Amino acid sequence: MRYIDEFQDPDLARRLLDDIHSIVTRPWALMEVCGGQTHTIIRHGIDQLLPEQVELIHGPGCPVCVTPLEVIDKALEIASRPEVIFCSFGDMLRVPGTGRDLFQVRSAGGDVRVVYSPLDALRIAQENPRREVVFFGIGFETTAPPNAMTVYQARKLNIPNFSLLVSHVRVPPAIEAIMESPSCRVQAFLAAGHVCSVMGLGEYPELAERYRVPIVVTGFEPLDILEGVRRTVRQLERGEHTVDNAYQRAVRPEGNPAAQAMLEDVFEVTDRAWRGIGVIPRSGWRLSPRYRQYDAEYRFSVTGIDTREPAECRSGEVLQGLLKPHECEAFGTTCTPRNPLGATMVSSEGACAAYYLYRRLDLTTPSLEASTVV
Known part of the structure; x- marks a missing residue:
């Protein structure tokens, strides 16, 4: 790839669309796994250009969105402690927990800092040896290797005041959970290229064969x-x-062996809760016993937190592909990016945020026209 414009060429897009229109003969439901793909689809109106027989269903591919409420509340509890410097990527600061978010913790005096790399948090720990520094490690297989490398470096450099609050999840078990759901309508998947660039394609053939997708x-x-x-x-x-593999410029069948080795050393597979979905067996990572001393959940004993999602938030249905964002009664009214009920509205990769940013006016136009006529 030389220029990104090559992959936004309208003439080539029309040829691809013409080909899709020419071959489709019946209804099909496809799920894109990644939230970044969802934003591309909605921003460019791809779903509106496809044949009406082809439906794109938005899946649980936003790492911020699937971070469970319990983990958010644990982050809020840790970040509120005076001895802690809590570091996070910026998109986590507005994700609502039970009654507040990290921005509110910071406004109340908590030392919450936005960083651009987990290594930034490790550097802060080195510069502040009398403070506990915690990095909020979330995401899919894409962000897990650098977080694993940071813990590896903390151990190697003997930095005792650094720890990681882990909420990493894995894509293949999520696909399995979606296909096992009684309400599943998905007939095929568009898999996330950046995840496969790390993990390769090895886990997918068995899923494709078992579920015939x-x-x-x-x-x-x-x-x-x-x-x-x-x-x-x-x-x-x-x-x-x-x-x-339609993304060969970035994805090799074997993935990235060095990154996989780092994951295997630092993490171990575990059951993991997904926000709005529930616990999916073997769908996440936690720090292995060898690195347990760098586990913030273990270090700060944040257990027994009782959480409850807002009743009016239907983000769980959105994440499972059962509901389009604009079909939620709260969309654009009581739930907006400024005052989100759920993470799907506040995250830069959330489906609700995509609809609000790129399609809100289209969705509200009919009602405005109707009121004008009246």
């Missing part, structure tokens, strides 16, 4: 998405269900 690895630009849809629809129309 095509899984096509795609990137994040408009032409990436359209090519992924084209390959997926072609498989569905032919009755095929294989793993196809």
Whole structure:
């Protein structure tokens, strides 16, 4: 890839769309796994350009969105302690916990800092040896390796005042959980290219065969998405269900062995709760016993926290692909990016945020016109 414009070419997009229109003969429901792909789809109106028989369902691919409320509350509890410097990426600061968020903790005097890398947090720990420094480690297989490397470095450099609050999740068990749901309508998946660039394709063929669903690895630009849809629809129309790599410029079948080795050393697979979905077996990571001393949850004994999602928030249904964001009664009224009820509205990769940012006016136009006529 030389220029990103090559993957936003309108003429090539039209040719791909024409090809998709020419091959589709029946209704198909495809789920894009990644929240970044969701934002590309909504921003460029890709779902509106596809044949009406092709439905794109938004999956639980936003790392901020799936971080469970219990973990958010644990972060709030730790960040409120006077001896702690709590470090996080900026998109976590507005995610609502039970009654408050990290911004409110900071405004109340908590030392909450936005960093751009977990290594920034490690540097802060070195500069503040009398303070406890905690980094909020969330995300899928993409962000797990640098967080693992930071813990590895903390141990190697003997930095005792650093710890990691872990909420890492894995994509393949989530696909399995979606397909096992009685309400599942998904017939194929657009897999996340950046996840596969780390982990490779090894876990997907068994899922494609067991559930008889095509899984096509795609990137994040408009032409990436359209090519992924084209390959997926072609498989569905032919009755095929294989793993196809449409993102070869970034994804190798074996993934990144060095990153995988770091994950295997620092983390161990565990059951993990997903916000709005529940516990998915073997769908996450936690620090292995060898690195347990750097586990903030263990270090600060934040257990027994009772949480409850707002009754009016339907983000769990959005994350499972059962509901489009604008179909929620709170969308754009009691739930906005400024006052979010759930993480799907505040996250930069959340489906609700995408609809609010790129499609809010379209969704509200009919009611405005109706009121004008009256």
